[in-house]
Amino acid sequence: MEQLTHILRGLFGYGALVGxxxxxxxxxxxxxxxxxxAGALLQMVFAAAVLFVGPVRDGVEWVGGIFVxxxxxxxxxxxxxxxxxxxxxxxxxxxxxxxxxxxxxxSAFTSMLYYLGVLQxxxxxxxxxxxxxxxxxxxxxxxxxxxxxxxxxEAPFLIKxxxxxxxxxxxxxxxxxxxxxIAGAVMIAYISFLGGSSVEQQVLFATHLITAxxxxxxxxxxxxxxxxxxxxxxxxxxxxSKEKIGSNLxxxxxxxTTDGLKLAANxxxxxxxxxxxxxxxxAVFGWVGAPHTLTIAxxxxxxYPGFNGWIDQVTGGAFKSFSLEFILGIIYAxxxxxxxxxxxYLMQSGQLLGTRTVLNEFVSFLQLGxxxxxxxxxxxxxxxILTYAMCGFANIVSIGIQIGGIGTLAPNQxxxxxxxxxxxxxGGTIACYLSACVAGMMI
Numbered sequence: 001m002e003q004l005t006h007i008l009r010g011l012f013g014y015g016a017l018v019g020x021x022x023x024x025x026x027x028x029x030x031x032x033x034x035x036x037x038a039g040a041l042l043q044m045v046f047a048a049a050v051l052f053v054g055p056v057r058d059g060v061e062w063v064g065g066i067f068v069x070x071x072x073x074x075x076x077x078x079x080x081x082x083x084x085x086x087x088x089x090x091x092x093x094x095x096x097x098x099x100x101x102x103x104x105x106x107s108a109f110t111s112m113l114y115y116l117g118v119l120q121x122x123x124x125x126x127x128x129x130x131x132x133x134x135x136x137x138x139x140x141x142x143x144x145x146x147x148x149x150x151x152x153x154e155a156p157f158l159i160k161x162x163x164x165x166x167x168x169x170x171x172x173x174x175x176x177x178x179x180x181x182i183a184g185a186v187m188i189a190y191i192s193f194l195g196g197s198s199v200e201q202q203v204l205f206a207t208h209l210i211t212a213x214x215x216x217x218x219x220x221x222x223x224x225x226x227x228x229x230x231x232x233x234x235x236x237x238x239x240x241s242k243e244k245i246g247s248n249l250x251x252x253x254x255x256x257t258t259d260g261l262k263l264a265a266n267x268x269x270x271x272x273x274x275x276x277x278x279x280x281x282x283a284v285f286g287w288v289g290a291p292h293t294l295t296i297a298x299x300x301x302x303x304y305p306g307f308n309g310w311i312d313q314v315t316g317g318a319f320k321s322f323s324l325e326f327i328l329g330i331i332y333a334x335x336x337x338x339x340x341x342x343x344x345y346l347m348q349s350g351q352l353l354g355t356r357t358v359l360n361e362f363v364s365f366l367q368l369g370x371x372x373x374x375x376x377x378x379x380x381x382x383x384x385i386l387t388y389a390m391c392g393f394a395n396i397v398s399i400g401i402q403i404g405g406i407g408t409l410a411p412n413q414x415x416x417x418x419x420x421x422x423x424x425x426x427g428g429t430i431a432c433y434l435s436a437c438v439a440g441m442m443i
Contacts, residue, residue, distance in 0.1 A: 006340060010441030013338040014040070017430050017437065021226040024426055030229035038133040039222025040434075043215045047438045050211045057207070064206030067184075067191055068199060074105040074188075100268055102188040104260035110149065110184055111256025114245050119149060123158065126217075134221055136230075139163075140170045144177035144221050148213045151185070152178025152393055153405025157245070163410035167232045171416045172424060173224040175402055179394040179428025180220030181213045185263060186362065193369030194387065208384055212391035212435055219431035227427050228420070267362055274359050282323045289322030318348055318376070328354025339389055339433050340440025345382045356390045357429065360397060364390050381443050389436035394428030 018036070022028060049056040078101045085097055113119040127145040131138065139162040146155035156163060156174060166174070182190070187209050195202030246252030291306035308321035319326045332350035341349045348371065356364035368386055371377040393401075399421035407414040 006443075007441045010340050010437045013340055013437040013440070014434060016338060017433050018226070021223050021427070021430050024227050024423060026228050027231070030231050031226055032135065032229060035134050035136070035225055036222050039218045039225075042130065042133055042218040043435065043438050046215045046218075047211065047435075047442055050207070050214075051442050060210055061203055061207050063210055064191075064203045067188060067206045067210075068195075068202045070106060070109065071102050071188060071192060071202070074102045077101065077105065096268060099189050099192055100264040102192065103185045103264040103267065104257060106185040106188045107260025107263060108253050108256040111245050111252045111259070112249065114256075115249055115252035119146075120158065123149070126214075130218060130221070134218065136173070136221060136225075137166075137170055139166065140173040140177070141221070143174050144217045147177050147181040147183075147220075148217055149184045151183035152181075152398060152402055154183070156406050156409055160409050163406065164412055166410075166413065167230065168416050168420070169225070169228045169230040169232070171406075171413055172228040172420045172427075173221060174406065175417065175420060175424035176224035176227075176427035176431065177217065177220040178402060179398050179424055180216045180223070180392045180431035182209075182361065182391055182393060185260060186267070187213070189267075189362070190365045190369075190387075190391075193365050194372060194383070196369070196373060205387065208387050208439075209391060212388045212432075212439075215435045215438060216392060216431055219434045220428065223427045223431045223434070227423055270360070271363065271366065274363050278324055278359075278363075282321075282325075285322045285324060285327075315347055325351040325355070328358065332357075335433070339385060339436040341382050341385055342379070345377065345379055348377055349382060349386055352386055353389060357395060360395045361390050361392065381440075384443055385436050385440050388439040389432055391435070392428050392432040394425050394432065396425060398428075399425065 018040075022031070025031060050060050051057065078097060082097050110119065123142060123146045126148065127138070127141045130136075130145065131141050134141070139159040143155050143159050146158045150158075152175075155178065159174075163171075163174075187206075190209055191202050191206045194205040246255050286308065289306050289308040289311065291308075292304040293300055294302040294304075311322055311326060312320050315326075319329065326347075329347035329351040332354040333346040334350075335353055336346045336349035337343070352364045352368055352371075355367060368377070368383065368390070372383055377383060399418075402424070403414060403417045403421070407417055
């Protein structure tokens, strides 16, 4: 009975999210509902295959194990550079030493696979499968498939020759696809956040994160074609750009390492700034919610009772005071319910979903990992649904990243990139939420 309830809620949430995408559409009459149905079917089939078909799940867990192994290889390099500072038994997990180096190594590893042509073959195979179900151009299908492994500015390199001639709908699809998925380099960090020191938990969440990226790709394609349908003729050729990263293998690894270093430094700086800003807002909000007494010449004139205690009481201790997290929890609690999260965890889940949108997904995954580790959030089903819901780059900052990255590859498309940015954030967010609904139905 409980599983049936989850399925019905998931279907309701899925339908409601598709309805929101339709409301955002530039041309509702031109929506290709066969494409929409195919995208939904691919999501369901891919997710069911991973969760219920033994050999498929074993294969994805094997890939997840590779991600976990790569984290271990990173540790060898970290110990060589930092010595005893990398000993987690002595110092605990120091973020700058224990987490950020994995981003650098995976970026170098990805560049090596790209130079050798291995990554392009995997991307081509997945794009070929999608192309058999969804009537899309070859270039946008390849880009969406590449986003499973690469970031939102790296994946378009696979289709660089096609970018200048792309239609407005195709460019929008590239944008949504980039925001609906995460790059492999940051996936490594999220595995560490959610898995902690347990290899079993690391493999579990690696499996779910990989699955989320795989099913987010058709979701992003589907949502983008609802919001901005394709009305012009398209080319269905699946041709991967032959352009290499680097002049040889060593150069490719060096370039990947440099890019990874920039990304790791950006992540570290971003977390410092955002964590400090959250602390600043919470100090102000906490003061507003605290009791105060106005005293003049030793006489009590007015007492403001505050409401921090009331918040602590009504949330069962989940929120101790008036804070940014509490505000986001209230705003996004309905969204949490819509994607299938049970009523006892709506405020905490809403806080994380709001953080993911207002700040970014890295901060929200870090908070989810902390909540899981300290026992604030213990429901496994909720944690897994949130993993799917937050597995994407859909936030305001990504608009600037895409304008800078894709706009450099195709300067004539900068106007489209800027004009479509906000709706691309909505599209990427909806795609991730659709995958969360699918996960909620099947878990």
